[in-house]
Amino acid sequence: MNDIVKPSTIAGVMELLPEDQLAFNYIKSVIEETFKKYQFLPIDTPLIEKDEILFAKGGGETEKQIFKIESESKNMSLRFDLTVPLARYVAEHFSFLNFPFKRYHIAKVYRGERNQKGRYKEFYQCDIDIIGNNKLSIYNDALLPRVIYEIFSKLDFKGLSFHINNRKLLNGYFKSLGIEDSTETLRIIDKMAKIGKDKTIDLLKKEVSSDKAIEIVDFLDNNLSNTEVLEKLEKEKKNELFLQGLEELKTVYAYMKEFGIPDENIKLDLSITRGLDYYTSTVYETFLNGYESIGSVCSGGRYEDLASKFSKQKLPGVGLSIGLTRLFYQFQELGLVDKYKKDFTQVLVVPMDDSYNFYAIDLVNKLREEAIRVDLYLEGGKSGKKLAYADKIGVKNVIIIGEEEYKNKVLTLKNMETGDQSTLGLDELIEKIKQS
Amino acid sequence: MNDIVKPSTIAGVMELLPEDQLAFNYIKSVIEETFKKYQFLPIDTPLIEKDEILFAKGGGETEKQIFKIESESKNMSLRFDLTVPLARYVAEHFSFLNFPFKRYHIAKVYRGERNQKGRYKEFYQCDIDIIGNNKLSIYNDALLPRVIYEIFSKLDFKGLSFHINNRKLLNGYFKSLGIEDSTETLRIIDKMAKIGKDKTIDLLKKEVSSDKAIEIVDFLDNNLSNTEVLEKLEKEKKNELFLQGLEELKTVYAYMKEFGIPDENIKLDLSITRGLDYYTSTVYETFLNGYESIGSVCSGGRYEDLASKFSKQKLPGVGLSIGLTRLFYQFQELGLVDKYKKDFTQVLVVPMDDSYNFYAIDLVNKLREEAIRVDLYLEGGKSGKKLAYADKIGVKNVIIIGEEEYKNKVLTLKNMETGDQSTLGLDELIEKIKQS
Numbered sequence: 024m025n026d027i028v029k030p031s032t033i034a035g036v037m038e039l040l041p042e043d044q045l046a047f048n049y050i051k052s053v054i055e056e057t058f059k060k061y062q063f064l065p066i067d068t069p070l071i072e073k074d075e076i077l078f079a080k081g082g083g084e085t086e087k088q089i090f091k092i093e094s095e096s097k098n099m100s101l102r103f104d105l106t107v108p109l110a111r112y113v114a115e116h117f118s119f120l121n122f123p124f125k126r127y128h129i130a131k132v133y134r135g136e137r138n139q140k141g142r143y144k145e146f147y148q149c150d151i152d153i154i155g156n157n158k159l160s161i162y163n164d165a166l167l168p169r170v171i172y173e174i175f176s177k178l179d180f181k182g183l184s185f186h187i188n189n190r191k192l193l194n195g196y197f198k199s200l201g202i203e204d205s206t207e208t209l210r211i212i213d214k215m216a217k218i219g220k221d222k223t224i225d226l227l228k229k230e231v232s233s234d235k236a237i238e239i240v241d242f243l244d245n246n247l248s249n250t251e252v253l254e255k256l257e258k259e260k261k262n263e264l265f266l267q268g269l270e271e272l273k274t275v276y277a278y279m280k281e282f283g284i285p286d287e288n289i290k291l292d293l294s295i296t297r298g299l300d301y302y303t304s305t306v307y308e309t310f311l312n313g314y315e316s317i318g319s320v321c322s323g324g325r326y327e328d329l330a331s332k333f334s335k336q337k338l339p340g341v342g343l344s345i346g347l348t349r350l351f352y353q354f355q356e357l358g359l360v361d362k363y364k365k366d367f368t369q370v371l372v373v374p375m376d377d378s379y380n381f382y383a384i385d386l387v388n389k390l391r392e393e394a395i396r397v398d399l400y401l402e403g404g405k406s407g408k409k410l411a412y413a414d415k416i417g418v419k420n421v422i423i424i425g426e427e428e429y430k431n432k433v434l435t436l437k438n439m440e441t442g443d444q445s446t447l448g449l450d451e452l453i454e455k456i457k458q459s
Numbered sequence: 460m461n462d463i464v465k466p467s468t469i470a471g472v473m474e475l476l477p478e479d480q481l482a483f484n485y486i487k488s489v490i491e492e493t494f495k496k497y498q499f500l501p502i503d504t505p506l507i508e509k510d511e512i513l514f515a516k517g518g519g520e521t522e523k524q525i526f527k528i529e530s531e532s533k534n535m536s537l538r539f540d541l542t543v544p545l546a547r548y549v550a551e552h553f554s555f556l557n558f559p560f561k562r563y564h565i566a567k568v569y570r571g572e573r574n575q576k577g578r579y580k581e582f583y584q585c586d587i588d589i590i591g592n593n594k595l596s597i598y599n600d601a602l603l604p605r606v607i608y609e610i611f612s613k614l615d616f617k618g619l620s621f622h623i624n625n626r627k628l629l630n631g632y633f634k635s636l637g638i639e640d641s642t643e644t645l646r647i648i649d650k651m652a653k654i655g656k657d658k659t660i661d662l663l664k665k666e667v668s669s670d671k672a673i674e675i676v677d678f679l680d681n682n683l684s685n686t687e688v689l690e691k692l693e694k695e696k697k698n699e700l701f702l703q704g705l706e707e708l709k710t711v712y713a714y715m716k717e718f719g720i721p722d723e724n725i726k727l728d729l730s731i732t733r734g735l736d737y738y739t740s741t742v743y744e745t746f747l748n749g750y751e752s753i754g755s756v757c758s759g760g761r762y763e764d765l766a767s768k769f770s771k772q773k774l775p776g777v778g779l780s781i782g783l784t785r786l787f788y789q790f791q792e793l794g795l796v797d798k799y800k801k802d803f804t805q806v807l808v809v810p811m812d813d814s815y816n817f818y819a820i821d822l823v824n825k826l827r828e829e830a831i832r833v834d835l836y837l838e839g840g841k842s843g844k845k846l847a848y849a850d851k852i853g854v855k856n857v858i859i860i861g862e863e864e865y866k867n868k869v870l871t872l873k874n875m876e877t878g879d880q881s882t883l884g885l886d887e888l889i890e891k892i893k894q895s
Contacts, residue, residue: 028515030550030769032505033535038548040555041500041562048501060827062804062834064477065484069468069581070506070567071526079464090507092537093527099469101528112474114466119476121851123838126477131506145505155838162816162837281820333466368498380598384717391496398498401598402559402591415557 035136035144037348046363047351050178051129054149054345057174058127061166063151066126068108070133074098076111079332088135090144101133105150106329106342113154114333122156123163129347141356146348154329154340161271164305164325165278167343171309171321172284174345179362182312183320185284186245186292189272190302190324192256193293195265196242200235206300212243213296243294249276252291268304275305303327307343317353321345369396370420370436370456373409379424386422386434386449393453413439420456471572471580473784482799483787486614487565490585490781493610494563497602499587502562504544506569510534512547515768524571526580537569541586542765542778549590550769558592559599565783577792582784590765590776597707600741600761601714603779607745607757608720610781615798618748619756621720622681622728625708626738626760628692629729631701632678636671642736648679649732679730685712688727704740711741739763743779753789757781805832806856806872806892809845815860822858822870822885829889849875856892 032038039047059065071092077100078086090101102108105128113124129149136142151170153163168185175183197205207230215223220240227236247255253276256269272291279289297306302324309321323343330338354360370390374383380401390397398418400409413421421437428435434452437444438459447455468474475483495501507528513536514522526537538544541564549560565585572578587606589599604621611619633641643666651659656676663672683691689712692705708727715725733742738760745757759779766774790796806826810819816837826833834854836845849857857873864871870888873880874895883891 026768027771028511028768030512030547030766031509032547032551033507033509033533036505036507038504039502040552041502044501044503047503060832062832064803065480066475066477067480067483068474069472071469071472071569071581073467073469075464076466091529093529097469111466111468115468116476121848133507145507158838160838278816278820281817283824330466332462332464335463367500380714381717384714388719396496396498402594402596412557 033144035138035142037143037146037352042364043355043360045365045367046360047347049363049365050351051147051149051347053177054174054347055127055129057170057177058129058149058151060173061125061151061170063125063127063170066109066112066128067130068102068105068112068128070101070131071099072102072108072111074100076333077102077107079107085134090133090135103134104132105130105148105344106152109150109152109154110330110338111333113338114330114336117334117336122154123159124154125151126154127151141349141352143348143352146346149345149347150342151344152329152340152342154338157337157339159339159341161274161305162278164271164275164341165282167323167341168279168289168307168309169282169284171343171345172288175309175311175320180311182288184288184290184310184312185279186290186295186308186310186319187272187275187279188291188293188295188306189268189275189304190296190306191264191304192268192272193296195262195268196259197239198264199261200231200239202231208239209296212239212294213298215240215243215294245290245292245294249286249289249291252293271304297322297324301326305341314353314357317357320350366419367396368398368416368418369459370422371398371400371413371416371418372422373400373413373424375406375409375423375425377403379429382429383424386424389449390453390456393457395453395456420459422452469580471574471578473579473582473788478800479791479796481801481803482796483783485799485801486787487583487585487783489613490610490783491563491565493606493613494565494585494587496609497561497587497606499561499563499606502545502548502564503566504538504541504548504564506537506567507535508538508544508547510536512769513538513543515543521570526569526571539570540568541566541584541780542588545586545588545590546766546774547769549774550766550772553770553772558590559595560590561587562590563587577785577788579784579788582782585781585783586778587780588765588776588778590774593773593775595775595777597710597741598714600707600711600777601718603759603777604715604725604743604745605718605720607779607781608724611745611747611756616747618724620724620726620746620748621715622726622731622744622746622755623708623711623715624727624729624731624742625704625711625740626732626742627700627740628704628708629732631698631704632695633675634700635697636667636675638667644675645732645734648675648730649734651676651679651730681726681728681730685722685725685727688729707740733758733760737762741777750789750793753793756786802855803832804834804852804854805895806858807834807836807849807852807854808858809836809849809860811842811845811859811861813839815865818865819860822860825885826889826892829893831889831892856895858888 085103092099131145132148133145136144194205197208202208211226224236224240227239295306295308304325306324308319321343325341327339328337329340372383372387374380387397387399400412419439421439423435423437433446435444435446521539528535567581568584569581572580630641633644638644647662660672660676663675731742731744740761742760744755747756757779761777763775764773765776808819808823810816823833823835836848855875857875859871859873869882871880871882
């Protein structure tokens with residue numbers, strides 16, 4: 024009986040105290056409600072998937088980070104993202120879905136990251152994707168940023184920048200320079216924001232001539248206005264792929280504005296590439312103005328075919344993803360969490376004696392009918408202990424029911440911040456609490 | 460490229476199509492909103508816990524069902540309930556929590572159940588618990604059923620019965636019959652609803668005399684009214700434990716009614732025992748009238764000490780739990796899911812040509828400001844295909860934007876159920892959609 028096991032979580036996971044959890048859940052609910060408002064449908068897939076599904080595209084680096092389930096007969100693991108499960112879901116239920124299929128998925132994924140600050144083994148992804156059956160109009164690429172813009176606006180980050188680019192445009196451009204396989208070039212460019220222009224030129228020189236390396240870095244320059252970027256691109260007389268990419272980029276840009284994103288929140292940024300093979304057209308990254316150092320808070324893009332490993336159907340799509348756990352960690356580091364802490368309890372009712380309990384409960388029942396977030400302290404003990412509880416939970420309004428209140432059927436409201444007490448009728452009380 | 464992996468989930472998990480998922484999420488949100496209304500705080504613990512935590516009380520049957528994570532150095536597994544994580548959480552964060560600590564937790568848990576209909580390897584538990592520091596008033600035992608009553612009322616099950624009992628009363632009664640260790644007796648009684656009275660008497664005879672076996676089964680008779688049960692119990696002149704249990708049962712019963720549960724929804728039922736050692740006082744089971752065959756939809760009770768393995772603090776508590784995945788399965792089997800399917804999309808806007816897209820988007824932006832759940836079809840194609848999409852998603856209202864609407868700046872609303880079309884101004888349109 025006396026063998027106490029030290030209570031602790033596994034390493035590298037985020038576990039919050041209730042107050043922070045409320046702030047986290049508030050952010051999560053803003054994300055979810057906005058996804059729903061834009062008519063994305065929810066899906067909820069099992070956390071455990073067959074390895075043959077998870078690694079259909081080959082394991083690579085991901086497989087080393089996977090949490091495998093011990094099992095004699097079956098090979099299965101915890102999912103490491105929400106994209107593979109989406110691909111499996113759409114392929115499996117293809118004939119029961121309507122296309123374009125707009126789905127959201129907010130759930131935990133698992134990666135065996137090395138223990139390091141801000142890197143979690145378990146973290147929430149908040150994904151939206153729109154999947155077409157065989158084709159999908161380019162306008163969808165403009166709708167997704169609108170959803171994200173609204174989410175961050177509601178979270179009080181009106182100053183955010185969508186950096187958008189187009190992979191066809193980039194690939195067309197590289198082709199015009201004689202670079203047929205742009206994989207390595209893209210890999211280098213992707214790091215430019217981190218390593219700087221000079222280092223990028225050095226690395227590019229291993230792939231192309233010195234002149235071309237300088238030309239490329241010059242082309243990617245992201246210190247231009249949107250108008251300047253478009254003017255520059257219009258002047259380039261490139262190949263068909265380039266022109267197709269340019270047309271798409273212009274369309275996405277125009278429709279983003281039409282969907283209500285202010286021009287100042289959009290940045291045509293030719294240096295955004297989003298990693299390697301997966302994305303084939305539009306790519307996005309999102310930065311919070313003044314907090315650029317935390318990196319992109321929402322990224323994604325357009326892909327040719329979601330589920331080529333699971334289905335012969337061609338399923339083009341476009342998606343964006345918020346890494347919520349990491350974002351919340353960053354908000355914590357920046358001291359931004361407090362603004363998402365709303366009062367959980369509006370008023371606490373405290374009967375000073377058990378014999379007033381029924382009177383207190385009648386009152387609480389009435390307040391709950393008025394949608395007031397009310398709690399009731401029925402633990403007994405001395406009055407000091409009762410008010411200490413009110414202090415600890417940080418509630419502003421306390422209704423004390425003592426002998427006088429009980430006998431005369433009146434209500435005393437105590438403001439815990441000012442110490443003021445006022446005696447009120449029920450209707451006045453309800454009004455006062457709702458306003459406070 | 461042509462090697463297609465058959466897309467499928469692991470066996471024994473529930474994965475829903477979006478329409479059913481919406482119904483599932485509706486039920487889940489009713490549960491969560493009600494938990495919050497009654498001021499339960501959210502927690503969200505990692506799905507993976509250390510084995511030393513999960514099996515601190517010894518593994519037993521549970522350990523055989525566990526999903527272990529493959530790992531060379533650390534022993535960890537997926538949680539099999541939300542109670543062990545709660546115990547670990549409260550012990551770990553003890554000094555940062557306020558007591559009584561009212562928490563809710565809605566999340567998935569994992570058990571390697573044999574594949575069988577209605578049994579899932581991954582399932583949602585929806586738990587509420589109230590934890591005291593050293594002591595916890597009996598009134599909390601009456602609050603929990605109120606929360607559950609409200610949930611099922613909102614889900615349109617006003618006819619439900621809380622069966623409540625008290626383990627002290629039962630143990631006191633058994634003690635008075637000379638049964639000091641009631642474990643086996645309780646185990647037998649727990650099965651009475653399934654095996655019937657005669658079989659129960661047969662089994663009890665192995666533990667006690669024939670007379671006592673009959674006396675016990677007679678005592679447990681649950682065909683009495685609440686008044687009759689109390690009258691019967693009052694007449695029994697038993698030991699202190701019995702009287703203490705009786706007092707608690709009477710208090711919980713009186714407070715349940717005071718919290719607003721109608722008497723007809725409460726059943727004092729001496730035959731409810733809730734398994735074995737864990738519960739020490741109040742125990743509950745909940746049945747939906749007319750659907751008793753699906754068993755208890757929400758069970759729980761009072762326990763002496765939540766976290767004896769993780770903390771020297773004594774933490775008495777009381778909890779109730781809804782097994783949502785299983786409940787949803789049962790609703791599916793009974794054909795009850797449809798009533799939780801609300802219209803997801805209220806209106807679909809369909810421009811007949813790409814050149815009307817901006818006009819359509821302007822309209823959609825306005826409707827979204829009015830909190831109308833509106834979707835937009837921008838996929839092009841022939842008009843038949845567009846209306847077929849509206850049919851497939853089952854939306855009632857469609858706004859068609861053709862040449863005439865665009866030129867004359869009017870709006871045509873088509874009712875897909877009746878086929879009626881009407882030309883309206885924006886305000887009329889908004890009013891009509893909100894009402895439909």
